[in-house]
Amino acid sequence: MRLRNVPGSRDRIAESEFVVDEPHHEKGNWSRLFGNDHPLRIEIGTGKGQFLYTLAAQNPGINYVGIEKFSSVLLRVIQKMEEAPLPNLKLIRMDAEDLLGVFGKDEVDRIYLNFSDPWPKDRHAKRRLPSGRFLSRYEQFLKKDGLVEFKTDNRELFDFAVEEAGKSGWTILKLTYDLHHDPEMNEGNIMTEYEEKFSALGNPICKYIIVKEQP
Numbered sequence: 613m614r615l616r617n618v619p620g621s622r623d624r625i626a627e628s629e630f631v632v633d634e635p636h637h638e639k640g641n642w643s644r645l646f647g648n649d650h651p652l653r654i655e656i657g658t659g660k661g662q663f664l665y666t667l668a669a670q671n672p673g674i675n676y677v678g679i680e681k682f683s684s685v686l687l688r689v690i691q692k693m694e695e696a697p698l699p700n701l702k703l704i705r706m707d708a709e710d711l712l713g714v715f716g717k718d719e720v721d722r723i724y725l726n727f728s729d730p731w732p733k734d735r736h737a738k739r740r741l742p743s744g745r746f747l748s749r750y751e752q753f754l755k756k757d758g759l760v761e762f763k764t765d766n767r768e769l770f771d772f773a774v775e776e777a778g779k780s781g782w783t784i785l786k787l788t789y790d791l792h793h794d795p796e797m798n799e800g801n802i803m804t805e806y807e808e809k810f811s812a813l814g815n816p817i818c819k820y821i822i823v824k825e826q827p
Contacts, residue, residue, distance in 0.1 A: 621683040630693040631686075631703045632677075640716030646675045653722040654679060654715070656708050657742055661689030663726055663804040668701040670802075675700050679810065681707045708741060715753035723750055725762040727806040730769040742773035744780040751824045763791065763819045765810040769820035782822040791817040 625631050632638060632645070635755050640659045651674050655664045658678035671757045678701065680686040686705050693701065704714070728741040738745045750760060760782070764770050770789075777784060788794040791801065792811060797819060807817060 621687045624687055624789065625683055626707050628690050628693075628703075630690055630697070630701070631705060635704045635706065635714045636710075639714055640673065640719060642715070642719060645702070648675070650675045651721045652677065652719060653724070654720055655724040655726065656711070657726065657728050658689055658703070659726070660805050661686075661692055663724070663802050663807075665689065665692050665698070665701065666802045667695075668698045672698075672700055674738055677703070678703045679706060679711075681705065681709065682791050708746070712749055712752060716721070717753060718755045720753050721755045721758045723754065723758070723760045725760065726804045727764055727766075727810075728762075728769070730764075730766045732768075737772070740769065740772065742769075742776060744776045747776065747780045747782060752826065756826060757823060758827070759785070759821055759823055761819070761821050763804075763807065763817055764786075765815040765817055767818065770820075774820065777820070778808070781825045783825050784820055784822050786821040789818050790815060790820045 626633065638645050654672060654677045656679050658664050658680040661678060663677055664678045668674075669688050678689060680689070680703070683705060686703060689703055706714070725741050729739075731737065731739045737743060740746070747760070762773055767789075774784065774787070786797055788797045791798050803811070811817060
C-alpha cells in the first residue's frame, strides 16, 4: 500500500492537536502560536518526519514547522508526536504553492528542503522547490540573513538548483557533492529516511546552503 493512500489519514490529521488546521490565520503570528519569540524554521516536504523531529528534539530553543502535502505520510510524523510530543514542533498539511499565505515578512530564518520531488520533465521545472520561482517566494518571508539548506541524491536536480540560485541572486555559502565525506558540512548532519536509503546504496548526497544577496 502506498503511504499516501492509507485509509482515514485525513481524519486523523484533522483531529490531531499537533496539526495547525488553518495555518493562514497564523501568518505573521507564529510566535504567538508557539508562545515565545524563538527563531522559526520550516521544512518543506517533511515526509515521515525523522529529520525535523530529531532537529526539534535537539534544539528546544527553536520553533519548527513541518509542511507535507500527503496525508498518509504526515500521519507518520503525527505518530512520532503522539509517542513523545515536542512543544516546539507544529505540522501543516498543505501544498508548497500556498506558502505565501502562511508566513509573513521576515518571519522565518531558515528553510530546509530535503530530497524534494525532482519533477524531471522540463515543463515541470517551475514546480521544483529549489527553482528560481520558489526562491523568489522564500525571500518574501525569510529574514534578510535567512538560509535555505537543500539536500538531494539527484545530481541533475542539484545542478539545476545551483544554477537557479546563481541566476536568482542568491549566494552559495557552502556546497558539497558528497556530504557524508565532507567533514565540515557533515558535522551534526541529521539523515532523513531517504538519505539513509540512498546512502546505503552508495549514492553520494549533495547539499548547499544559500543566502539571498542584499542590495
